[in-house]
Amino acid sequence: MLYRGNDGEYYGGVDIWERFESNSWTPFAWDPERGTEWVETDDQELLELTPVVREEVPRSVEIERTDSGLSVA
Template identity: 65%
Template sequence: MSRTRAVYVGSDGNYYGEADIWERFETGCWAPFAWDSESGEEWVETDEQQLLVLTPTSPEELPQRVDIERTEAGLSIDSAV
């Protein structure tokens, strides 16, 4: 996972920080599937065996309703409405 891009928008319409992604990997909810080193896009397999595409984005491009929290593990995103 790229450390230079810590915020992603998922193909499910949700936003994820690097801490959110690693937490899902560590708990087994997601498994890494593929990564494009040029674009930074990542594909993960969910526990429902669906592919989710994570596209890196700038924190400045996030909607105002999205809160970014800096944690020891990296950025965490709260996009609850």
């Protein structure tokens, strides 16, 4: 899964889980109907992550497929 953050950055599912596991992000809320997630960053700011399809991601964004899922380089 790929997400666009309200910070203008793109994130893969792998990127999000790595931040959760390192405690730099904390899950805050999730909208199961839209798939939107909100996380609290280590700066104590809320970041909204909206799911996007690969075709919506600019070509300049490098997407890597790993064994665990997608990651944005």
